[in-house]
Amino acid sequence: MxxxxxxxxxxxxxxxxxxxxxxxxxxxxGGGSGDAAGGGATDVRAPAAPTxxxxxxxxxxxxxxxxxxxxxxxxxxxxxxxxxxxxxxxxxxxxxxxxxxxxxxxxxxxxxxxxxxxxxxxxxxxxxxxxxxxxxxxxxxxxxxxxxxxxxxxxxxxxxRSSGGGTAVADRDGKPLLTWQSDGAKPSGAAVAPLLAPGMARVAGEAAQGxxxxxxxxxxxxxxxYSEGNPVRPLTSTLSTAVQAAAQAAVDAQGAPAMLVAIQPSTGDLLAVAQNAAAGGAPTALSGLYAPGSTFKIITAAAALERAAATPDTVLPCPGSVQIGQRRIPNDDEFSLAPLPLHSAFAHSCNTTFAQLASGLPADALARTANQFGLNADFTIPGIDTELGKVVAARDSAAQVEDAIGQGTVQASPLGLALMAATVAAGKAVTPKLWRDRATTVNTGYQGPPDAVVGALRSMMREVVTNGTATALQGSGRVFGKTGTAQFGDGSGANGWFAGYRDDVAFAVLLLGTNSSKPAVAASASFLSRLG
Known part of the structure; x- marks a missing residue:
């Protein structure tokens, strides 16, 4: 450093x-008195004042x-x-x-x-x-x-000013996130994302060579x-101190391990990455892969819409449970509803509706559609390691219906689901970025879904808040999103999700072991209320 x-x-x-x-x-x-003629004596008198x-x-x-x-x-x-x-x-x-x-x-x-x-x-x-x-x-x-x-x-x-001078990394508004200290770049006292600080310090150290x-x-x-070497201006990150503070406060208020990632859909800028102490020090929000639960119904719905298997108004059954091949799929607490339009089944998160819908899709339909939302994309973002998700073609019909409701083999990270939500908000592919000064490398890119699919998804995600499983967000402004509850281990426990967006902020919240999406929705409301 x-x-x-x-x-x-x-x-x-x-x-x-x-x-x-x-x-x-x-x-x-003049020149001072040296040896006297004949040698030996030294003149030690003080020199005269210069004139x-x-x-x-x-x-x-x-x-x-x-x-x-x-x-x-x-x-x-x-x-x-x-x-x-x-x-x-x-x-x-x-x-x-x-x-x-x-x-x-x-x-x-x-x-x-x-x-x-x-x-x-x-x-x-x-x-x-x-x-x-x-x-x-x-x-x-x-x-x-x-x-x-x-x-x-x-x-x-x-x-x-050298490679160890003043602000090392600033947020998107120029506020110091990391400052140079004797042992390297350290948090400045602002609400810097603790998960990102080590990587940002490393990038700053590599860049500051002048x-x-x-x-x-x-x-x-x-x-x-005068200057030599590379410019010694501070690096500028995409993070927002205000959004980071809101995200950190929202997860810190949770009793369960909690994490939140926020992205600006219009730019791909990472605005906040937050985890509470219960979630540990590993960057789980960026690279931890989990079953996404019913948030994955965004992908399943998009696959059905794009392949004309249904429209938002197609009326479909929603029984308490359904047997498809060797797999029995239940709704949460086995609730049942009379046949209802697809958009309503999405808002109420009917597992049985989406399992039956997916059973008629090609084996690779969900994987191909997941590609359109970035879940199989891969990016190199200087300073951080990321994993977005993993969605592959179903190996059989049982796997297909499990994948359709976000269980089975499908996986996503909080960053991946935030990117998925950002793709819906932007209506196109989004490249996540952490730096104004350092480009993200696209290793495996993606193209967004068709406009008609995006329009339908936006309406369906809005209904989740106005008349579905996330009505607790009705007071948080015009929010769009999808809840999710995903079992893990032996199935006796479940994690809770919410992925969505408001205005130009897309985000995903994950709480571990809550057995319900309600705490994730509450954390989302807390986050949005702090944004104003």
């Missing part, structure tokens, strides 16, 4: 060397080079101001050791070279000029800030005076 931005003294122990080289060959008058321009210039440069800012200031026509300015520059650039080479003054001015060594292989060199003015019987260096650097003016100061010397003006503006 690289060191932090320095605006005052750089990291302890750093040695900065300022080499001030007068461009012309300064000829110093000639060349002597004053050389003495000033030696004092500055020796970091004796008081002595250097005394040789100027502004002793106090010069001493303060020289010390400020030295502190900002960590000028603790200086070398000088005397040269020659031309008339009342001298050009000289300044070289600051800021660390291994980090040397900043530039030319500057000083002028001398009469002061009584002698001469003084006329002090102005531009003597230190030609562009240094009143109120301005130097700053060094350094720069900046001139900070009194009004806060900056100008780069």
């Amino acid at each position: 690289r060191p932090a931005v320095r605006k005052a003294v750089l990291a302890a122990g750093a040695i900065a060397v300022v080499a001030i080289v007068v461009a012309a060959a300064l000829v110093l008058r 000639e321009p060349s002597e004053v210039a050389a003495a000033f440069l030696r004092a500055w080079a020796g970091n004796d800012t008081g002595a250097a200031g005394a040789l100027t026509d502004d002793p106090g101001g010069a001493a303060v300015a020289l010390q400020a520059a030295s502190s900002a650039l960590a000028g603790t050791a200086v070398k000088t080479t005397p040269g020659q003054v031309s008339g009342s001015s001298a050009t000289f070279k300044v070289s600051w060594t800021l660390g291994p292989s980090r040397v900043w060199t530039y030319d500057s000029t000083l002028t001398l003015v009469r002061a009584g019987d002698g001469w003084k260096v006329h002090f102005v800030p531009s003597l230190i650097h030609p562009e240094l003016g009143p109120g301005a100061r130097f700053a060094v 350094w720069a010397v900046l001139l900070e003006q009194a009004d806060g503006t900056e100008k780069t005076l």
